[in-house]
Amino acid sequence: GQNIDQPTEMTATEGAIVQINCTYQTSGFNGLFWYQQHAGEAPTFLSYNVLDGLEEKGRFSSFLSRSKGYSYLLLKELQMKDSASYLCAAMDSNYQLIWGAGTKLIIKP
Amino acid sequence: NAGVTQTPKFRVLKTGQSMTLLCAQDMNHEYMYWYRQDPGMGLRLIHYSVGEGTTAKGEVPDGYNVSRLKKQNFLLGLESAAPSQTSVYFCAIAGGDTGELFFGEGSRLTVL
Numbered sequence: 609g610q611n612i613d614q615p616t617e618m619t620a621t622e623g624a625i626v627q628i629n630c631t632y633q634t635s636g637f638n639g640l641f642w643y644q645q646h647a648g649e650a651p652t653f654l655s656y657n658v659l660d661g662l663e664e665k666g667r668f669s670s671f672l673s674r675s676k677g678y679s680y681l682l683l684k685e686l687q688m689k690d691s692a693s694y695l696c697a698a699m700d701s702n703y704q705l706i707w708g709a710g711t712k713l714i715i716k717p
Numbered sequence: 718n719a720g721v722t723q724t725p726k727f728r729v730l731k732t733g734q735s736m737t738l739l740c741a742q743d744m745n746h747e748y749m750y751w752y753r754q755d756p757g758m759g760l761r762l763i764h765y766s767v768g769e770g771t772t773a774k775g776e777v778p779d780g781y782n783v784s785r786l787k788k789q790n791f792l793l794g795l796e797s798a799a800p801s802q803t804s805v806y807f808c809a810i811a812g813g814d815t816g817e818l819f820f821g822e823g824s825r826l827t828v829l
Contacts, residue, residue, distance in 0.1 A: 612759065641817060650807060650820035651760075695760070705818075707759030 610634045612708035614696050619714045620686055628681045628694050628711045636701020640672050640679045643695040645710065651695055654681070683713075691715045720744040723808050723821035730798045730828045738793040738824050740808030748811035749791040750775075750818070751783065753804040760807065766791055798828045 611633045620626040632640065639658040643651035657663055657672035657679060669682040681694055693710040700706060722741045730736055740749065751763040762775030766785040780802060782794045795802060805825050809818040 616757075639815065641815075643818075650823050651818070652820070653813070653817040656815035656817060697760075703816075704762070705760075707761075709757055709759045 630696035638699040
């Protein structure tokens with residue numbers, strides 16, 4: 609079956625760095641997406657990886673290892689506004705997205 | 718969320734009632750999706766459309782119907798609402814360089 613696993617909740621301190629991990633099992637693979645979702649709001653696109661390696665975009669970076677079925681989202685210089693849920697989604701061979709349940713990130717001052 | 722509008726934003730229904738959620742886009746994209754989001758679960762695809770006049774079932778289509786008569790509109794219908802359909806519903810369109818999804822603001826539905 610197809611599956612995405614990510615931690616349910618993480619806590620970090622303002623100004624610090626946090627890494628949110630995601631492992632996936634899909635029938636075929638056409639890329640890995642990360643979305644941010646603030647409470648009561650819609651998800652918004654953060655990053656897309658289809659090749660192995662690190663993609664950096666400002667304070668956020670996303671890493672992919674296809675051979676390990678593994679990705680992580682790295683958030684640097686954490687700000688209070690980064691408190692949100694982070695959703696991992698893998699695209700299978702039919703270009704359908706398989707979603708994780710999301711990781712709720714709590715930022716403490 | 719610019720470009721994807723969902724109506725209504727909130728609705729309370731009694732079991733057995735029917736209703737329609739409307740998703741409208743002004744971005745001229747072909748692919749449109751209806752998802753539901755429940756606590757502790759990932760987004761689950763209900764139905765989707767790859768273009769005007771086409772619809773297809775997703776992961777959890779039972780109890781829902783959809784129509785895409787016009788390219789810019791994707792309607793989600795509940796013919797006989799059940800408490801299990803209490804959820805937040807998101808419409809999304811696929812676009813951008815990577816085919817990422819753009820979501821509407823969501824519609825919170827409660828079925829009593």
